[in-house]
Amino acid sequence: xxxQLYAFDMNIYCNSIFEQPLIDKLKKDIPESHTIQFRGSxxxxxxxxxxxxxxxxxxxxxxxxxxxxxxxxxWQLDSAGFDQYKGLQLDPDTKVANMGAWFGRPCSETxxxxxxxxxxxxxxxxxxxxxxxxxxxxxxxxxxxxYNEEVVILGAGTIGTVIKNILTGFGCHIHLFARTSxxxxxxxxxxxxxxxxxxxxxxxxxxxTAIHFADHHxxxxxxxxxxxxxxxxxxxxDETALIEALLSGHLDGAVLDVTxxxxxxxxxxxxxxxxxxxxxxxxxxxxxEHVGKVDLFxxxxxxxxxGCDIMDRIDISRGY
Numbered sequence: 001x002x003x004q005l006y007a008f009d010m011n012i013y014c015n016s017i018f019e020q021p022l023i024d025k026l027k028k029d030i031p032e033s034h035t036i037q038f039r040g041s042x043x044x045x046x047x048x049x050x051x052x053x054x055x056x057x058x059x060x061x062x063x064x065x066x067x068x069x070x071x072x073x074x075w076q077l078d079s080a081g082f083d084q085y086k087g088l089q090l091d092p093d094t095k096v097a098n099m100g101a102w103f104g105r106p107c108s109e110t111x112x113x114x115x116x117x118x119x120x121x122x123x124x125x126x127x128x129x130x131x132x133x134x135x136x137x138x139x140x141x142x143x144x145x146x147y148n149e150e151v152v153i154l155g156a157g158t159i160g161t162v163i164k165n166i167l168t169g170f171g172c173h174i175h176l177f178a179r180t181s182x183x184x185x186x187x188x189x190x191x192x193x194x195x196x197x198x199x200x201x202x203x204x205x206x207x208x209t210a211i212h213f214a215d216h217h218x219x220x221x222x223x224x225x226x227x228x229x230x231x232x233x234x235x236x237x238d239e240t241a242l243i244e245a246l247l248s249g250h251l252d253g254a255v256l257d258v259t260x261x262x263x264x265x266x267x268x269x270x271x272x273x274x275x276x277x278x279x280x281x282x283x284x285x286x287x288x289e290h291v292g293k294v295d296l297f298x299x300x301x302x303x304x305x306x307g308c309d310i311m312d313r314i315d316i317s318r319g320y
Contacts (some may be wrong), residue, residue, distance in 0.1 A: 009033050009034055009035065010033075010034040010035070010054045010055055010073070011034070011035050011037075011049075011052050011053045011054050011055070011070065012030065012034055012035065012036040012037070012053060012054070012055045012056075012057070013036075013037050013039075013046075013049045013050045013052075013053035013055070013056050013057070013058075014026065014036060014037070014038045014039060014056075014057045014058060015039050015046070015050065015056065015057065015058030015059060015060045015078075016039070016057055016058035016059075016078045016290075016293060017039060018038075018290055018293075018294065019290070022290055022291065022294050023038060025294055026294060026297075026298070029298050030298070030301070037049045037053075039058070046060075047060075047064050047067070050064050050068075051064070051067050051068055051069045051070070052069055052070050053070060053072070054070050054071070054072065054073045054074075055072075055073055055074045055075070055301070056072065056074075056075045056076070057075075057076050057078065057293070057297050058076075058077070058078050059077055059078055059079055059082075059084070062084060062085055062088060065088060065090075071091055071093075071094075072090065072091065072094045073093075073094065073095070073304075074094070074095050074096075074097075074300065074301070074304060074310070075090075075094060075095070075096045075097075076096075076097045076098075076293075076296065076297050076300060077096070077097070077098045077099065078099060078293045079098065079099055079103075079284075080098055080099050080100040080102075080103045080107070080284060081098075081207070081208060081233060082098060082208075082314070082316065082319075083208035083233060083235065083319075085316055086208070086319065088316055088317075089317070090316055090317075095300075095304070095310050095313060096313065096314050096315070096316055097296065097300055097310050097311060097312045097313050097314065098312055098314050099284070099292065099293060099296065099312070100157065100158050100159075100312055100314075101158045101311070101312050102284075102289070102292040102293070102296060102312075103159075103283070103284035103289070104157075104158035104159045104161075104162050105162055106283060106284050106285060106286045106289070107159050107162075107205075107231050107257070107283035107284050108159055108162035108163045108166060108231070109166070110231065110257055110279055110282065110283035111163065111203060111229050111231040111255060111257055111279075111283060112163060112166050112167065114229065114255035114257070114277045114279055115146070115201065115203075115227065115229055115255050116146065117255075117277055118227065118253045118255055118275075118277055119143065119144045119145065119146055119227075120143055120144075121139050121142060121143050123277050124139065124274070125139070144252075146167070146170040146171075146172060146201075147170055147171040147172070148171055148172070148173070149170075149172045149173070149200040149201050150172075150173050150175070150198060150199045150200045150201070151167055151172045151173065151174050151175065151199065151200065151201045151202075151203065152175045152176075152177055152186070152192070152195065152196070152199045152201070152202050152203070153174060153175070153176050153177065153203045153205060154177045154192075154202065154203065154204045154205060154206050154213070154214075154232070155176075155177070155178060155204070155205035155206045155207075155232060156176045156177075156178035156181035156183045156184050157205060157320075159205040159231060159232075160176065160178075160203075160205040161183070163203055163205065163231075164176065172201075175195060175199070177191075177192050193217070193218070193221045196218070196221040196222045196223065197221060197222070197223050198223060199222065199223055199226060200223065200226050200227065201226060201227045201228075201229070202214075202222060202226065202227070202228050202229065203229045203230075203231070204228070204229065204230040204231065204232045204236055204237065205231055205232045206232040206233065206236045207232065207233060207236075207319055207320045208232075208233040208235050208236065208319060209318075209319035209320065210232075210233075210235075210236045211235050211236065212235070212236065212237070212238040213236045213237075214228070214230075214236060214237045214238060214241070214242070215238045215241050216238065216241040216244075218238075218241070219241050219242060219244075219245040219250070219251065220245070220250070222245070222250070222251065224250055225251075225252045226251060226252060227251065227252050227253050227254065227255070228242065228245075228251055228253075228254045228255075229254065229255040229256070230254075230255075230256050230257065230258055231257040231258065231283050232258065233258055234256075234258040234259045234260045234261070234262065235260060237256075237260065239259065239260050239270070242254060243269055243270065243273075246273060246275060246276065247273075251275075252275065253275035253276065253277075254273075254275070254276045254277070255276075255277045255279070256270070256276065256277070256278055256279070257279045257280075257281055257282070257283040258281050258283075259278070259281075262281055263280075264278065264280075296311060296312065299311060
């Protein structure tokens with residue numbers, strides 16, 4: 001019996017840029033009956049390949065979808081986030097996957113690493129080392145411990161779950177906020193706001209649909225001297241409100257992998273704030289990140305081929 005996916009030749013367009021070994025792997029492992037074309041230097045040609053593609057790997061410009069000729073059967077983004085496709089209407093049968101699970105571990109390690117640096121003063125000590133300045137004993141009184149901290153994680157997805165597991169090892173007391181997850185013990189924003197005055201550290205992993213979830217009222221509700229971290233989406237934080245909370249001394253510091261505007265403008269006040277660590281949206285990065293993109297792409301093609309559901313499926317219209 002010929003399965004539904006491979007009943008006819010498929011046009012595949014790869015918008016992601018890979019090194020030659022991964023290009024060779026895609027050419028080798030995708031059935032020979034299919035045609036795969038890779039992104040080149042000519043944008044008009046790239047767009048034409050996309051418009052005729054049945055399967056797409058990567059993040060093409062949203063305006064390309066307006067001229068899409070072939071029905072899109074499967075689309076794999078090469079990122080965890082997809083805020084740039086907000087409002088995009090796809091055929092209901094189109095299956096879409098992102099890289100959220102693959103980036104979960106590196107994003108979690110980045111934000112926990114940034115928090116540890118802030119807590120233990122490593123960001124300050126690194127700057128002092130560059131300036132050959134010995135401060136030593138004087139900085140000790142400003143250091144804090146992760147051990148026994150009360151922590152709220154906003155979001156109970158892959159990243160939130162991995163962060164929870166890591167911080168449990170540090171002896172933290174974890175509270176998860178999510179409206180529907182059975183793992184969460186905080187389900188409404190009212191419950192969350194009532195809990196914040198007792199929390200030492202808030203870690204945001206929310207998707208881009210939660211615009212300005214952390215606003216003036218949110219930061220005012222946080223415990224004096226607490227810390228805020230964001231590895232979700234920059235749009236979920238009202239940066240004006242965050243900066244006010246930091247400048248007033250209400251918050252002790254912030255660790256931000258994402259910001260509302262990226263790249264962050266050179267004159268933005270966050271650059272100059274010594275109690276802020278910026279990791280410049282590098283959270284998902286690691287030396288094998290492209291390998292995971294190719295592996296998931298191939299795995300999901302074979303899943304479709306055998307009638308199984310794809311891994312890491314998302315709904316573009318819902319934003320998660």
